[in-house]
Amino acid sequence: MLELQNLSFQVAGADGTKEIIKNINLTLKDHTLTAITGPNGGGKSTLAKLIMGIEKPTSGRILFNGMDITDMSITERANAGISFAFQQPVRFKGIKVKDLITLAAGNKISIAGACEYLSKVGLCARDYINRDIDASLSGGELKRIEIATIIARNTPLSVFDEPEAGIDLWSFNNLIQVFENLHDTSDNSLLIISHQERILNIADEIVVIADGQVKAQGPKDSILPELLQGTESCKFYR
């Protein structure tokens, strides 16, 4: 479904170039829920941005269902079937929740349909559908609306960057269900960047990224126990 080949990403800094992603090779299988975890600053968000086309790799290729998308724009990748829920969702002036969900769904959606997506992320649709996506929304609300837009897009690949951040406990339980549902009821693949054990626990595959590299990768059952022994002793984090 998704193949990253020798992917590297460097930025020019004050003291020379800094390598943020270091020659990553990674393959996501069809219809899997893959969780990416690892320490802060390890390069997880950067990797997600490279997949969506928000950053362009310094070297390496990205294949999506066999098609080389490395040189495609964000728009082209979105239309090819990739979605991305931002770690820090964007605020607008004058764009309503309804507008964003409608754009995400591709304009073929009723108000009732838009409301359904909001309900899925634990928001009472009636209260939110006409709200502006601006500073009046809390971080948690914004985050859930972001997730609703990705559900509305319903693409073959959805990438979520720390979807749990800022979400309260009750909603978090629902969120787990949302991901499980997405996984069970479609052939789409999910890539979820997360630090939460409960999200890692519903993954088929876990990838550990630290210092711009894949430190470990494999089925949940083989990776999770090691991670749960705590970051102090965890060999992946060293």
Add this chain to the structure above:
Amino acid sequence: MDQIQKTLLEQVADLHEVPAGAYNIRANGESVGRNTTAHIDIVTKTDKPGIDIFIKPGTKKESVHIPVVLSQSGLTELVYNDFHIGADCDITIVAGCGIHNGGDKDSKHDGIHSFFVGANSRVRYVEKHYGSGEGTGQRIMNPETRVELAEGSYMEMETVQIKGVDSTKRVTNAIIGDGAKLVITERLMTHGEQYAESEFNVDLNGEGSSTNVISRAVAKDNSRQLFLAKINGNNKCAGHSECDAIIMDNAKISAIPEITANCLDAELIHEAAIGKIAGDQLIKLMTLGLTEAEAEEQIVNGFLK
């Protein structure tokens, strides 16, 4: 009226036929339709061009439409419209000016609107400006609005200029009485080589008076805008002005807010922000499948909505 004039009328007043209630329609310098009601009288001025609109005290839920359309290239006019609004009214006033210039001479409409709002009245005033036509002649509008709010009254003023006006200089002068409030929302978009200037002077003279002046502006291409908002707090009062602007291409915008407190109990705030469209906003919409141009359009349309 011909088709061009009808189209202009639709653009500036959302009118497809004659409006309900009182109205005065001015086309190419002449009054082409007028209606008065039991509570609202419209009288042609005798000393200068324009009309007086008299609204009886206690008039509720009525409207006055006074659209102006110009379709004759080279026409220049200066018109005075005075609204005398009695106490305890609740009314909506829709003005607007549309110029179609198909020729090479400049067309110009300068409208001076005065509002004398009686005690405890509520007024909603909507004004739209629109220009069209392929001619090389400029479409120019210089509206001046004078507002006097008596005690306890409230006026909401919405102005929109989105398309086709080459040059505009708008001045709004307001004097706010005890407990009265003026809310101004301006939406302005310029493109091509257009120039727009908008100046607000609000004197908060009354005890407990307040104002909120909100401007949302977008400047594209080589267009230029100047926004001036002056609020004088002369009593215990509250004043807020806000200019939020997006620049694109080679456009230029200046925002000059000025607040003066002449009273210890005056609370005045101004905010002004100018910048290009935020990159992450564009990126977010592109991840939903929009092209960069489509994303820009969404953001600008939302911003000016």
